[in-house]
Amino acid sequence: MDTHKIMIVDDDPHICEIVQVYCEREGFISSYSHSGTEAMELLASFEPDLIVLDVLLANENGIDWCMNARSYTNAPIVFLSSCEEDEVKISALSYGGDDYVTKPFSPGVLMAKIKAHLRRVSTGRREQLLELPGLTLDFYTQSVTMGSEPIFLSKKEFSLLSYMAQNVNRVVTADTLFQLIWGMESLEDTRTVAVHISNLRKKIEADPVNPERIVTIRGAGYMLVARSSFKART
Missing domain, CATH: 1.10.10.10 (Winged helix-like DNA-binding domain superfamily/Winged helix DNA-binding domain)
Known part of the structure; x- marks a missing residue:
């Protein structure tokens, strides 16, 4: 069985490290970047099966990054954000996101969501x-x-x-x-x-x-x- 690859995009190094630790506990391969520009380069080289993406990157908009990334990947994108406004959530899910988790977050819940999306994708891939x-x-x-x-x-x-x-x-x-x-x-x-x-x-x-x-x-x-x-x- 292939090992899933998780890409983390967040300008907070502490968040990246937490998510990476939990990903590795689940047996996933993970890599992270702190800016949208770096993330786009990582997307091409890492080819992730799922992306965890912050809505508010430093000087960048994660939703805009998501819209751009959809030209290159169909991997599920789980937004991770401190924004709780419904308009932000709706925009994130309308412009390419597959899920939305608010900060502070439970790493266990995030992992459960990640595994659920990966199961869905794996089932869909078998059908194709x-x-x-x-x-x-x-x-x-x-x-x-x-x-x-x-x-x-x-x-x-x-x-x-x-x-x-x-x-x-x-x-x-x-x-x-x-x-x-x-x-x-x-x-x-x-x-x-x-x-x-x-x-x-x-x-x-x-x-x-x-x-x-x-x-x-x-x-x-x-x-x-x-x-x-x-x-x-x-």
Whole structure:
């Protein structure tokens, strides 16, 4: 089981240390910063699973930071603040926050909230995985793995594969794929589907010339085949 990473953003070093100690007691990895600028750099390098964020940072607004951070992360954000005004709470929760804890706070209650949000996220993430023999699609990150090997797909390639994976062992016409993924207003034509299918085969087939996963059904379309005998490409 992966160890969760908690990022703490508070201009009070004492608060950061308290939260960090309790996080470590729960087996979490934690890191903290005292300013919004530092926190944005930490966000990129640390890639947290959850963020504990003060509303009032030194010379900065934590809610503004939260709004900006939402362009880079979907991690739950739990606000930690001495502000008890309803307007502040409403703003914090309306502009990207997932929870709000007022200071002085109970570390035990904060940890309980953190674990509840992490459980919710973990459940949601499991629901966004589609596992086929030797092939796993992650709809959250739009990524594909074969065994433990990541397969790098373009956005269109992932869209094609994910639709066929949701209709595994069923024929899907080229027209259907084209309309769903490129749209009726596209300047492309349905032949572009064949080009992308060919590129997909080069990435997921052991022998792209004689495909076994994405097969062509003559006169009908394409089928993504799932067999228990399929293993990750070696």
